[in-house]
Amino acid sequence: MPGTDVTRYAAIHARVRAMYAGLLTEQMWVALSEASDLGGLVSLLKETTYGPYLLKVEDRALTPRRAVYQIKSRLADAFTTVVQLVPAQTRPLLTQLYRHFEVANLKAVLRGIMTGASWDQVRYVLFPLGSLTVLPAQAMVEAGNVTGAVELLRGTPYYETLSHAMPRFITEQSLFPLEVALDLNYWRQLWTSISRLGSQDRAQALRVVGALLDMNNVMWAIRYRVYHNLSEEEVINYTLPFGYRVRDEDIRAIAAGADIPRIITRIYPGLSGVDVLLHELRSGLPQLELQLQRHVAEQCRSAFTGYPFHIGVPLAFVVLHELEIQDLTVLIEAKSAQMPAEEFKAQLLMA
Amino acid sequence: MFYPQAMTEIQLIAPSRDLLAVTRVLAGQGVFHQVDASSLSSQPGISNGDSWPEQAASYATLERRVMASMQALNVEAGPPPAADRAVTIEVDVARPQVEQIEQDVKNAGAQLAGEQKRLEQLHSTLMQLEPLAGIDLDLATLGKSHYMFYMLGVMPAGNLERIQTSLARIPFVLMTLRKDRQNAVVWLAGTQHNADVLDRAARSAYLNPLNLPDTLQGTPSQVIESLHAEIKRTQQAINEQNAVLSSLRKTHQQQMQTLIWRVRASRMLAEAMARFGKLRYTYLMVGWAPTANVENLTQRLRQASPSVLLETTPINRSDTELQNVPVSLRNPGILGAFQMLVTTYARPRYGELDPTWLITLTFPLLFGAMFGDVGHGLVLALLGALVVSRRIPALRSMASLGAIVTACGLSATMFGFLYGSIFGVENALPALWIRPMQNIMEILLFAIGAGVILLSIGFVLSMYNSFVARDWGKLLFDHNGLAGFVLYWSLIGLAGGALAGLHIPAILFIIPAVAAGVCVMLSESLSHLIANHHPLVEGGIGTYAVQAVFELFETLIGFLSNSLSYVRVGAFAVAHGGLSAVVFILAGMVSHNQGLGYWIVIALGNLFIVGFEGLIVGIQTMRLEYYEFFSKFFTGGGTRYKPMTLLPVAED
Structure with a gap:
């Protein structure tokens, strides 16, 4: 009911609009891209809404990794604010979306264990979830082995998922089955959260989260076929049968070896030059992923036009914020590696 | 009470041999707010x-x-x-x-x-075998078939549909023997010809086959x-x-x-x-302590290390470089509870007035005016007192909130007497002042008047803060300074005179309003002028002119919206009476002869009013305090005072 929606979403909408205005402007992106080095970039960022987070760390301790960690703190705060303000019925969806960072942290911890990294090496790679995480990350890293670390997850939502994949990890000594299991479980739960929403919210959530899911699902299927040379049945089992624009037939067709550019063009008719882009599949995939991410960003921006009192607005904001941080990460790494502008600019989504 | 605690900057140099003793004193006293001085080490950038x-x-x-x-x-x-x-x-x-x-x-x-x-694995094996209990066949023979592929095992229930899709191109049988929310026990069968495909599908669907140890052999029931x-x-x-x-x-x-x-x-x-900063043979320690504790602290430091070098600098509130001075708010009793409302908005800066005392006065008053009812107020006060008493374990952490609820409840009781309202009955008590439902215009006008007074207090406090900070530009020309104050009251004079039909010459208000308006428009340049800061205009005349016009426009809109916001005080006082009347009408509809149903509806209705309306009025009061009142004079942004200690401490 529109009246009820206005009451439910008035506060969060006002707050999100205010936070949306805090995202970096085009002029700022230009200035950041033209910064002479990492120091210059950080100085500019200190004048933005990321400033308070960067100022918490002394300049000499502000390594590229630490700078990225600090700017991620802003997204963590924004997410916390949004989760607290959205109507109770939609909170599980936002909470589940936020768990995306926890899943990423869990994967990073497991990778750290596999490479023998210390806690100090791992801690700033993680997303700063603060107390909003069930992962005993430090204890897991200090456990020193994946089996012991997974045992520490007992009682968390991840234990059951990982325990199914552990026999394969023990046999193959590869994190691949664990990571795939975590991803599949995460997206299935996110999809379930969407299906529990009312019709208006569900439609809006599908537009944003569905676009994200489609991108991931398609990229998984293509990567498993092109990079990993997996069989049809494996590709199908490692992907999801649902989506917004992507149908299960598309995924099954990719798994069966169908023409990938043709399928991509059918799913994303607005995407131009797919044939040229994917002429050489292996080298073209990163560019395709960028194009799809830009498509997600467009979907998110479109949520800010039209009738505003729905879950799409806060969802779109947090996704856009995450994409902005992804771009900033690219910039920080590029500046610290003194990469020429023409090399990193093509990798930016928001600029 | 009116300002954060006075602080003194402390710098001390202690010989390395006394480091531990000095640090113990600094931490043991629990008053020293440490500043990171490691960058002042003789080898900065490496380590101390x-x-x-x-x-x-x-x-x-x-x-x-x-x-x-x-x-x-x-x-x-x-x-x-x-x-x-x-x-x-x-x-x-x-x-x-x-x-x-x-x-x-x-x-x-x-x-x-x-x-x-081991127990977990045994239970898992049992779970997989129980569905097969009736089959009289040695389990070992299942794996020795030349023509058929079999696999008994457990897999995530969510993968069941997917594994079937993945095997769509070959003949197979997948029987779900048992299933719960997480797991499914399945039996997968096909031809040996397709064994590779079946095996890959099973593996990628996380179907973990049952592997019985040699000690567990025989028919399913035997196992x-x-x-x-x-x-x-x-x-x-x-x-x-x-x-x-x-x-x-x-x-x-x-x-x-x-x-x-x-x-x-x-x-x-x-x-x-x-x-700490490490010098060659000494350590440099920098921090802050409340001025009241400095003498005791320095005495103890000298006892711990006679050769310690100490420099203490009491900090003046008008110092312009106060950004890093930690702010310690130590408000006693009920003020402590309301301090929470202030810090939720922002922590005052060191040189800034601590508005806790002000919110302690105005918050219950505004709440009471909107929720004036003797009965409902007393219920709230009792509930608050119950929370404060910490008798309910689940609510112990909310004791300070309880104090606020008690104060608001008592204020609502007082206004209840003024309005002559008890549990929504509007004619049982004599109204000592006014009955909002019968005098709607009067109560609304009174609410706006109260708002004008509160906003004027805000202007005065803003000017006082600027005076203490020696920020003359802000004091004179800011929209919350003298110019804004004159503009605000000139406009009130104009509007009030016209509405009340007073024969005061309008020019008496127009001249100061125009002069003050011009000052507000040009506040940035005028502030630069008296601070001798150049250039007076930044970013070009055109941009500046547009900005100045919008600044004035925003100020005028702000004055209007801030003042009219206080209408809600009167409106809620009226709504309270209206809502109570609705409860009585509903009760009458349920039971005409005032039977049990009547009293149940009255009780539920009153509960609803205390809970729901109480909450809404609380939110509205907070809004008036934060957005209309605090925004006039309170900047905030102070650094929290965190004394160094050897034990974890609760935040103020």
Whole structure:
């Protein structure tokens, strides 16, 4: 009911609009891209809404990794604010979306264990979830082995998922089955959260989260076929049968070896030059992923036009914020590696 | 009470040999807010020359290890010792103790974990075999077929549909023998010709085949019988291990509780020392302390290290460089409860008025005016008192909120007498002042008048803050300064005169309004002018002119919206009476002769009013305080005062 929606979403909408205005402007992106080095970039960022987070760390301790960690703190705060303000019925969806960072942290911890990294090496790679995480990350890293670390997850939502994949990890000594299991479980739960929403919210959530899911699902299927040379049945089992624009037939067709550019063009008719882009599949995939991410960003921006009192607005904001941080990460790494502008600019989504 | 506690900057240089003694005094007194001075080390950028960061890391690791052992034995850390009794411990002394405890706990813990894991596996195997109990066939023969592929196992229930899709191109049979929310026990069969495809599909769907150990052979029912016996034996072993852990708990509990607090205190001490600046033979320590505590602190420091060099600088509130001065708010009694509302908005800066006393006065008043009812007010006051008394364990953490509710309840009671309202009955008591429902215009106008007074107080406080900070530009020309104040009252004079039909010449208000408006428009340049700051105009005349016009426009809109916002005080007073009347109408509809139904509706309605309307009025009061009132004079952004201590402390 529109009246009820206005009451439910008035506060969060006002707050999100205010936070949306805090995202970096085009002029700022230009200035950041033209910064002479990492120091210059950080100085500019200190004048933005990321400033308070960067100022918490002394300049000499502000390594590229630490700078990225600090700017991620802003997204963590924004997410916390949004989760607290959205109507109770939609909170599980936002909470589940936020768990995306926890899943990423869990994967990073497991990778750290596999490479023998210390806690100090791992801690700033993680997303700063603060107390909003069930992962005993430090204890897991200090456990020193994946089996012991997974045992520490007992009682968390991840234990059951990982325990199914552990026999394969023990046999193959590869994190691949664990990571795939975590991803599949995460997206299935996110999809379930969407299906529990009312019709208006569900439609809006599908537009944003569905676009994200489609991108991931398609990229998984293509990567498993092109990079990993997996069989049809494996590709199908490692992907999801649902989506917004992507149908299960598309995924099954990719798994069966169908023409990938043709399928991509059918799913994303607005995407131009797919044939040229994917002429050489292996080298073209990163560019395709960028194009799809830009498509997600467009979907998110479109949520800010039209009738505003729905879950799409806060969802779109947090996704856009995450994409902005992804771009900033690219910039920080590029500046610290003194990469020429023409090399990193093509990798930016928001600029 | 009106300002944050006066602070003094302390810089001290202590010889290396006295480092520990000096740090103990600084931490033990619990008044020294440390500033990171490690960058002032003689070798900045490398380290402070000592291994304090490493030591802090070692203590942190030890702390975690002790916590892990405590968790394994289900031992609580217990209350911290008194601040002056916090004892530290050397890493080399603590480590063997931790290792000894770990050794004892680890052996028993590992055996227990092993048995628990075994029990889990036995249950999993049992779960997979139970559906096959009726089949009279040796399980070993299933895997020896030449023509058929079989796999019995457990998989995530969510993958069932997908594995069937993935096998769509070949003939297969997938029987779900048992299924719950998470897991499914399945039997997958196909031809040996397709064994590779079936195996890959099963693996990628996380179907884990049942692998029976050699000790468990025979028909399913025979294996199930053996499993039950094995489960019983394992359960017994678990009980024995639990008994061992229980005995270890008794042996180590006291030692672990002592150790955890010592290691924790040592960690905090090492972390503090890592933030000192290291000179050649001395350490440089920088920080802040409340001026009232400085004398005692310096005395103790000199006792701990006679050769310590101390420099104390009391900080003047009008100092322009006050950004980093930590702010300690120490409001007593009921003020302490309302302080929470202030810090939720922002922490005052050091030179700024602490508005706690003001919100303590105005918040209950505004709430009471909107929720004036003797009965409802008393209910709220009693509920608040109950929370303050901490008799309800679940609400103990909300004691300070209880104090606010009590104050608001008492204020609502007072206004209830003024409005002559009790439990929504509007004619049982004489109204000592006004009946809002019968005098709607009067109460609304009174509310706006009260708002004008509050906003004027806000202007005065803003000017006072600017005066204390010697910010003359802001004092004279800001929209919340003198110019804004004159503009606001000139407009009120104009509007009030016209509405009330007073014969005051309008020019008396127009001239000051125009003059003040021009000052507000040009406030930035005028401020630059008196501060002798150049250029007077930044960013070009055109941009500046547009900005100036919009500044004035925004100020005027702000004045109007801020003032009219207070209408809600009167509107809610009226709504309270209206809502109560609705409850009585509903009750009458349920039971005309005032039977049980009537009183049930009255009781539920009053509960609804106290709960729901009380909450809404609370939110509206907070809105008026935060957005209309505080925004006039309160900037905030102060740094929280966090005294260095060897024990964790609650925030103010």
